[in-house]
Amino acid sequence: MQEQYRTLAHEGVHETEINRSRFLCALAPVADEREAQEFVARIRREHPTATHNCYAYVLGADASVQKASDDGEPGGTAGVPMLQMLLRREMRYVAAVVTRYYGGVKLGAGGLIRAYGGVVGEALDALGTVTRRRYRLATVTVDHQRAGKLENDLRATGRAVREVQYTEAVTIEIGLPDADVPAFRAWLADTTAGTAVLELGGEAYGDA
Structure with missing residues (x-):
């Protein structure tokens, strides 16, 4: 077993705006894959008119379960950078959903990667970890x-x-x-x- 791991202090949402697009990162501690999927589904229901609801989650003290979805964004520009941010911060038993409301300005692949990964990092800082x-x-x-x-x-x-x-x-x-x-x-x-x-x-x- 791992000696220790980090997880989220509590559920919450952090919002930022990048080139007129709104990015809302919802984070929650989750015990298993069912809880993670239920959290993703709940956030999607809360934002039915959003352009994208991308997600990533990491389960297991040894990060044995890792899932990510771009939800229509160009491949590898949303879910993967979100997942990489969770792993870089050594987060476990955490699900992240980034809801994007498109503002009319294209960010490009590099911009999307920075935006999706960055808003997860900002949300972790804002909500706190244990x-x-x-x-x-x-x-x-x-x-x-x-x-x-x-x-x-x-x-x-x-x-x-x-x-x-x-x-x-x-x-x-x-x-x-x-x-x-x-x-x-x-x-x-x-x-x-x-x-x-x-x-x-x-x-x-x-x-x-």
């Missing part, structure tokens, strides 16, 4: 007497507490970078006088 880092899911089981203090200590030391369940004992699910596991195991034993049990699970990604 970094997701790989971590190990871990479950700490502890008695009720120590649970409250342990949970507070975990949060105070910046641990990502994901879930807390109270049954006969208390289980606290956290996220740990792999490199931190040995030190965390020692800290946990010291903090709980060896009474807590640590179980390691699978891997996931979370906010850096």
Whole structure:
């Protein structure tokens, strides 16, 4: 698995005008190809009279899925530069749709490439990105007497507490970078006088 990747902070739209053509770049974080395609379809419905609705999206922490469409613009002048901008910025799980309203002035192939790639870059700057880092899911089981203090200590030391369940004992699910596991195991034993049990699970990604 990749150690980390960047994605979009939130959905949004950025608009710019180039030689009288309006370019609106809509960006959204998407979990899978279905969400990406639904986002593209929604933006197209919102702009039925637009000259073009070109798109690109990148899925997978390792960018294993990459799609782009010129939607009637000359081949390679819209979707590909949009996709290249997403990849250059190391963006993952992101869909971009650039809606163009033609203003009567032709931009030429070079102008189109700069416009479509550029408006995606501007939109990323305007909306902001977040970094997701790989971590190990871990479950700490502890008695009720120590649970409250342990949970507070975990949060105070910046641990990502994901879930807390109270049954006969208390289980606290956290996220740990792999490199931190040995030190965390020692800290946990010291903090709980060896009474807590640590179980390691699978891997996931979370906010850096």
